[in-house]
Amino acid sequence: MSDQRIFTRYRASEIGVDLQNSESKKLKNNVLGRKTALRKIIANLTLGNVNEMSYLLPEILKYWQIEDDYEVKRICHEYIRKLGPSKPKNVQEALPYILNDLKSKNQKLQILSLKTLVVVPSPEFFNEAFEFVSQTLNRLSTVKDELTKEAIYCISVLDEADHDRVLPLIDTLMDIIENESKEPSFIVAALNVVCIISERNTNMSNMTVRVDIAIDILEMLPTLNEWEKAFVMECFTGKVVPQTHMESTNIIQLVIPQLQHGNTSVALNTLRFIFYLLNYVEFTTEELSIKLSSSIIALLNKPPELEFLILRNIILLLLSRENSILNLDVSYFFVEYNDPIYIKDTKLECLYLLANEVTLPLILEELEQYATDIHIQMSRKAIRAIGNLAVKLNKESADKCVECLLDLLEFGVDYVIQETISVFRNILRKYPDRYRNNIDILVNCIDYIQESEAKNAMIWILTNYSDSMHNCLEIFKVFSSNIKDETLEVQFSILNSSIKFLMRYGTKESESICMEVLKCCTEEIDNPDLRSRAYMYWRLLTLLQTKDNHMTNETVLDIIDGDLPVIELNTKLDPLILQELELNIGSIASIYLKPVSQIFRLNRPKLLISSPVLNPDHDSLKIIKSNSTYDEFGNESKNLDNQRMDRRSHEMVSTNSTMNAIMEDYDKPAETINQLKGNMKSSSTRQSRLSRKPSQLLRRLTKKNHSNELIIHFLSGNGCLMFFHI
Amino acid sequence: MSSCLFILDELLEPLISKNTKPVRNLPDIIKSFKESWTPTSPPIITVSNWHYVYVKRDALWFVAAIHYMDEKCMNLMMILFYLDQLYYLLKNYFKKELLTKLLIIDNALLVTELMDESIDFGIIQMTDPSIIRDYIRVKINNSIATGNNSNDDSDDSDTESASSKKNAKSLGSYMPSANNLTNLWKGYSTKDETLNENVNNDNFENNDDETYINSHIARTTTMAVSWRTKGIYYAKNEFFLDVVESVQYLMNFKDKVIRRNLIHGQIKCKSYLSGMPTLRIALNKILQDDKQFLGHAKFHQCVSLNSINIKDLEKDLEGPNDISNKNFVNKKEIEFIPPDGEFVLCQYELRRHVKDPPVINMTSFDIKPNFKKFRVQISLKIETHFKRQNSTSLMTIKIPLLQLFNDYKIDLSKQPRFKSDVGKVLFNISEDFLIWEIDALKGGHGENEKGMVAEFFLFNQEEYDRLQEEAKISMNPPPLRNGPKLEELYEEMHENEDAEDTALKMKTQYVFMQFEIPYSTCSGLKVEYLKIEEDLLKYQSFPWVRYKTLNDDEYAFIV
Structure with missing residues (x-):
């Protein structure tokens, strides 16, 4: 009956006329006319014509009174809901009508009015809603219907408005949870609301659910609706604290079937719950790990948006479980030609993380294919991934990666070559001598280079391997002669390299280049940073020439051409962060791989609650074969004592080793570029490790031409997936 | 939220x-x-x-x-x-x-x-x-x-x-x-x-x-079985169960690398049953304890997931030496109270072994130019790998020609010729591909091989020159041509094409297959029995079970 005419902007007066017209006509027709007019109002509110429509309140109220039709009522309520939040004062007059509906015998109408009451942010509305909810809760023992459930859920919104007033109601809710005689869906509703409230209000004490209650609720799982199941799993994660190994395995057994649920969110929440419980077990079975892995893979077969989220969480799990319980086949992560870009990116990251000595050949083959992909961004990322793998894995694997990169060089497309060269620099940083023979091939590609990053890399390679090349100065001249047209980064590189050449060789040729560059930087280019660095070098050189100082050639050489630390890719996140992220599987934190406190500042970080069986170290979780019998269990547990000892000593070692880690700056936002000073691997960063540590996953180390200066980027191109500012 | x-x-x-x-x-x-x-x-x-x-x-x-x-x-x-x-x-x-x-x-x-x-x-x-x-x-x-x-105007009250x-x-x-x-x-x-x-x-x-x-x-919504209302009544109680499997298969034909070989299965149900019936379905996969199936299957919310996993639980608690286990093996079935109307009971994904031949396999694909005769032939052969008593109800193969048109100078003024063992071949001139429509193709295990050949004429410069020359000298009007002028059509269709665009398409040349095989499942999944029980009404019910194998969107050979 309606059509698009409804969905255009109207003036209030026009609709007013419509409404009046419909009144004068005969009964049969005016109903429709009126409804059409009312619909126009709603459509206009959706279109953002709020001010205009607010004039129509009196009309609306008129119909509210006289109309019994449910549809008209709905429109009236919808009107208040849309208008209320922005103009709470205006809709005050509607309150009696809403209350009238709330008192009606029709449950549907009652629910409708309750929802409307809650949406308007004014004290009067709040009072009424609160009153109604507490009344409903009071007669809980006698009446159990849909409305009661709504009332329970309603508390979560009321709490947002006035937490202190709602507090007493929470006791009632806790009663519902602990008193099993109630209907399951009420228990879930109450549980859910209590969880939401306790997590929203950081001042409330941490809520926990007793294990026996939890088991009782889990036993009713089959009777719950799919979303209720999902909520149960969500609420229990971090709230149920098993005290013994048996308790946690029991709970795991109870929830395992839910992994096969058709509702993705149930499956994922269950997965998260199980991973949470795995912190409270002494050992786990191989069977469980197979089940977990296969259920994750099965989740991948979903619409792209859901698949994206699953993939992000797989990254998270791969990061957090090093000796992974998960055993995923790499071929599931091969990119398909019709994947959306964000899926391709994420799959690439998964492949990178899954790569080890065994899977490397397979992955390299895939990556090489992507590198010659028609999609330029994709191809660059693939090359970058190959380069990163070479740095991440052992020598033999690096050989394979390099071989693959050299193949790509022959492909002869400029962006492939440029990317390959940029990547090669990192490999050379890791293995300075291993690939010396291949330098010539790289240098031969010099004509293809246009981008500043590739230029940077090329200049660095030229400078560092100048001794194995006879004509490096000639080649370098190509760059230094048009220093003025280069980007700032490249200008820095040229400046640094020219000084290095001068200090190393001291020949006429190098001197003339260096002088030219210095002159250009100080006199012709306006950038203050570049200028002051050029001056710094200049002074250093002058110092060297004055007789009465202690500077020797060697010290200067050491300053500007010192040995660089070997780079290493560290894909590990801080264990505390990982622990928190793992508790947030499926949440927004898993998308950005950042702790919740960074995304939602006011929230308290979720942490594992301690219990006698809490096992803080994922790596030491023992996976036993499924066919072990009871007797073996006994032995197993004996071994476990030793195991635990091992674990403790392992911890000691690991803390030591983190002290010596090469990269300790991974807790700084990537964009505030880290200046890693050679020997200052201080432990000072540890203090803040809880508060801010972004993922340094797939972080790419780029050595900026000058010594001791590392810039950290992310693999994922524009980086939009990996880090985010709020 | x-x-x-x-x-x-x-x-x-x-x-x-x-x-x-x-x-x-x-x-x-x-x-x-x-x-x-x-x-x-x-x-x-x-x-x-x-x-x-x-x-x-x-x-x-x-x-x-x-x-x-x-x-x-x-x-x-x-x-x-x-x-x-x-x-x-x-x-x-x-x-x-x-x-x-x-x-x-x-x-x-x-x-x-x-x-x-x-x-x-x-x-x-x-x-x-x-x-x-x-x-x-x-x-x-x-x-x-x-x-x-x-067409009405809202302002006017009469038209309103x-x-x-x-x-x-x-x-x-x-x-x-x-x-x-x-x-x-x-x-x-x-x-x-x-x-x-x-x-x-x-x-x-x-x-x-x-x-x-x-x-x-x-x-x-507040009750235990939230997905089904009480008081549903049908005069005839029927339950339809369709097992639909779509096969995803992607093979690089040149280097014979199989890139994908998966089955996406769905068990779709339509329930028109009265009261609160309990259904029990036994699948051979579950009875046989197929690890892959159990791991990769996702069930609808109505399924009590415990019923599928009974044996696993028992085994863990009592150890494998218990005799009672044997009883549990038989008890492994999907038990559920169905929602009314249509729903998807179960979704699963299975991997096929690399050595398992695809349902329809392409055994050869050749482009053979014959420069002496100024012809080029595309030949393609397929064979079937499913039960002999079944046959496809729909079968089409899409053969790309872009590569061919790029590599050779095709003379479309001479009608291309097509020959096939079964079905017919159609030429889509605007998007450069052939469609081979077969419809019904018998099953077999490799022995049922069918082929088709398409022949295009190459442009013959000599002949063209000669004819041009003749036309100039001769007094006769040019010979009449019957049929559509394909070369003109082709020109028309392709004049606006971007060279880069074609280059992109050239990179991925797929032979796509589309088929539907009723009465069979690629994975061998079978419903062993389907029991419908309604304790109160005790009516007679009619369960219907059907199977179908389909191609997935991606069932293709890269050539």
């Missing part, structure tokens, strides 16, 4: 907006989404304190906006899946293959009501279409009717009334939303009618029963 929900059209303009909490200025919120979205954005965007989670379906956008203060770390998966389910809910409710902008606009109120029902105060309640359909019984406003009054008259008339022709159910509600006990007095204030008498609400439904 989520503070506001939107449905947007393809230009990212809001069609529906809905707030579950006091949120100001909905239009502005969605405006900032529109500004920050780019084609490469992942399904979650964060802009100035708002997280936008979106799902794109059928040119419509389902967006949930969450304020960062609202929820600590809201469960994205739930929101994403909810949006996804909302789409299915709407689709199912409207009984449409595609949701369109018009349909949403016409039924804006109904859509908001559906949203209202499925999400309370931002907390997701239910998305099961079958139960919501019982709950909300509003007439669907089909856009067919819009033709009636689109005229249009409403027309509307009233056209109402009669509206499709009732649940045809088959309507009659049943009528027959259902009148006692309950008195209980739900108020909702029934419908204005149109002819649709009275449409909006009638089963009083049990209001309680269903």
Whole structure:
């Protein structure tokens, strides 16, 4: 009956006329006319014509009174809901009508009015809603219907408005949870609301659910609706604290079937719950790990948006479980030609993380294919991934990666070559001598280079391997002669390299280049940073020439051409962060791989609650074969004592080793570029490790031409997936 | 959970907006989404304190906006899946293959009501279409009717009334939303009618029963079996079960590398059963304890998942030496109380072994030029690998020609020739491919091989010159040509083509296959038995089981 005419902007007066017209006509027709007019109002509110429509309140109220039709009522309520939040004062007059509906015998109408009451942010509305909810809760023992459930859920919104007033109601809710005689869906509703409230209000004490209650609720799982199941799993994660190994395995057994649920969110929440419980077990079975892995893979077969989220969480799990319980086949992560870009990116990251000595050949083959992909961004990322793998894995694997990169060089497309060269620099940083023979091939590609990053890399390679090349100065001249047209980064590189050449060789040729560059930087280019660095070098050189100082050639050489630390890719996140992220599987934190406190500042970080069986170290979780019998269990547990000892000593070692880690700056936002000073691997960063540590996953180390200066980027191109500012 | 929900059209303009909490200025919120979205954005965007989670379906956008203060770390998966389910809910409710902008606009109120029902105060309640359909019984406003009054002018009061008259008339022709159910509600006990007095204030008498609400439904959502209402009655009790498997297969034909060999299976059910029946289904895969199947299958919410896993539990508790285990083996079945109407009972994904031959295999693909005769031949052979007694009900093969047209200079002024063992070959000139339509192809295990050959003529410069020369000298008019002038058509179709574009397409040359094999499952899945039990009514019921194997979108050979 309606059509698009409804969905255009109207003036209030026009609709007013419509409404009046419909009144004068005969009964049969005016109903429709009126409804059409009312619909126009709603459509206009959706279109953002709020001010205009607010004039129509009196009309609306008129119909509210006289109309019994449910549809008209709905429109009236919808009107208040849309208008209320922005103009709470205006809709005050509607309150009696809403209350009238709330008192009606029709449950549907009652629910409708309750929802409307809650949406308007004014004290009067709040009072009424609160009153109604507490009344409903009071007669809980006698009446159990849909409305009661709504009332329970309603508390979560009321709490947002006035937490202190709602507090007493929470006791009632806790009663519902602990008193099993109630209907399951009420228990879930109450549980859910209590969880939401306790997590929203950081001042409330941490809520926990007793294990026996939890088991009782889990036993009713089959009777719950799919979303209720999902909520149960969500609420229990971090709230149920098993005290013994048996308790946690029991709970795991109870929830395992839910992994096969058709509702993705149930499956994922269950997965998260199980991973949470795995912190409270002494050992786990191989069977469980197979089940977990296969259920994750099965989740991948979903619409792209859901698949994206699953993939992000797989990254998270791969990061957090090093000796992974998960055993995923790499071929599931091969990119398909019709994947959306964000899926391709994420799959690439998964492949990178899954790569080890065994899977490397397979992955390299895939990556090489992507590198010659028609999609330029994709191809660059693939090359970058190959380069990163070479740095991440052992020598033999690096050989394979390099071989693959050299193949790509022959492909002869400029962006492939440029990317390959940029990547090669990192490999050379890791293995300075291993690939010396291949330098010539790289240098031969010099004509293809246009981008500043590739230029940077090329200049660095030229400078560092100048001794194995006879004509490096000639080649370098190509760059230094048009220093003025280069980007700032490249200008820095040229400046640094020219000084290095001068200090190393001291020949006429190098001197003339260096002088030219210095002159250009100080006199012709306006950038203050570049200028002051050029001056710094200049002074250093002058110092060297004055007789009465202690500077020797060697010290200067050491300053500007010192040995660089070997780079290493560290894909590990801080264990505390990982622990928190793992508790947030499926949440927004898993998308950005950042702790919740960074995304939602006011929230308290979720942490594992301690219990006698809490096992803080994922790596030491023992996976036993499924066919072990009871007797073996006994032995197993004996071994476990030793195991635990091992674990403790392992911890000691690991803390030591983190002290010596090469990269300790991974807790700084990537964009505030880290200046890693050679020997200052201080432990000072540890203090803040809880508060801010972004993922340094797939972080790419780029050595900026000058010594001791590392810039950290992310693999994922524009980086939009990996880090985010709020 | 989520503070506001939107449905947007393809230009990212809001069609529906809905707030579950006091949120100001909905239009502005969605405006900032529109500004920050780019084609490469992942399904979650964060802009100035708002997280936008979106799902794109059928040119419509389902967006949930969450304020960062609202929820600590809201469960994205739930929101994403909810949006996804909302789409299915709407689709199912409207009984449409595609949701369109018009349909949403016409039924804006109904859509908001559906949203209202499925999400309370931002907390997701239910998305099961079958139960919501019982709950909300509003007439669907089909856009067919819009033709009636689109030419009316709203300002004029006379035409206004005229249009409403027309509307009233056209109402009669509206499709009732649940045809088959309507009659049943009528027959259902009148006692309950008195209980739900108020909702029934419908204005149109002819649709009275449409909006009638089963009083049990209001309680269903708080009951144990939330997906099925009490008091369903059918005169004939039938249950349909379809096992549909779509095979995904991708092979690089040149180097014989199989890149993908998967089966995506679904067990779809339609239930028209009275009362509260309990169904038991035994699948051979579950009985045989197929690890892969059990690991990769996902079940509908109605399935009591414990029934499938009984044996596993027992084994863990009592150890393998227990004799009672044998009983449990037989007990492994899918037990469930079905929701009413259509639903997907189970979804599974299976990997096939690399050595398993594909259902339809391409054994050879050749392009043979014969420069002496100025011809080029494309030949292709396929063979079948499924049970001999079965045959395909539909079978087409798409053969790409772009490569051929690029590599050789084809002379289309001479008609190309096609020959095939079965079926017929069609030439799509605008998009450069051949279609080989076979329809019915018998099964076999490699011995049933069929082939086709297509022959194109190469451009013969010598002959062309000679003919040109002759035409100049000769007094005769040029010989008459019958049939379509393919070369002209081809020119016409391809004149606007981008050279880069073709280069892109050239990189991926796929031979696509499309087929449908009834009565067989590729994975060998079989329903061993299907029991329907209803303790109270004890009626006779008719279970129907069907199998079908299909191609997935990606069943192709890269050549």
